[in-house]
Amino acid sequence: MMNNFDEMQKMSKDNMDMAMASFGSFSKGFQAIAAEMADYQKKSFEEGSAAVEKLVSSKSLDKAFEAQADYVKTAYEGFVGEMTKIGEMVTDMSKDAYKPYEGVMGKLAK
Structure with a gap:
């Protein structure tokens, strides 16, 4: 009876360790994504401001259309890349969050 309790306790600890490792991976991943999005938003705002300045300072309608077309193209390419x-x-x-569960899934598949 005591042996089963020890096994159950070890299994619970192992499951908690896997869940915490997975949670840690998600936490780090979301932090990296949030930092990347903040950098992109800052860059996008700066590029948009520069485009508005270029548009406002255009001497002719053709130059204004050209400036706007250039901005739209670079903004789209930047968005797709991001x-x-x-x-x-x-x-x-x-993938990183799944790694702790790979061993368990392998045992269950056998």
Whole structure:
């Protein structure tokens, strides 16, 4: 009887350790994503401000359209690049959070 209690207690501790390791991975991942998003927002705001200044200082309508088209193109490319990077970060975070459970899943599959 005591042996079963010790096994149950060890299993509970192991499960808690796995959950805490997984939670730690999620926490680090979300912090990295939040920092990346803050950097992107700052950069995007600065680029937008520069584009407005360029647009306002345009001497002709053609130059204004050209400035706006350049901004839209760079903003779109920057957004797509950033979302790709965030997607990769989420994928990596998910893989790291799953690692503690790999051993258990392998045992269950056998």
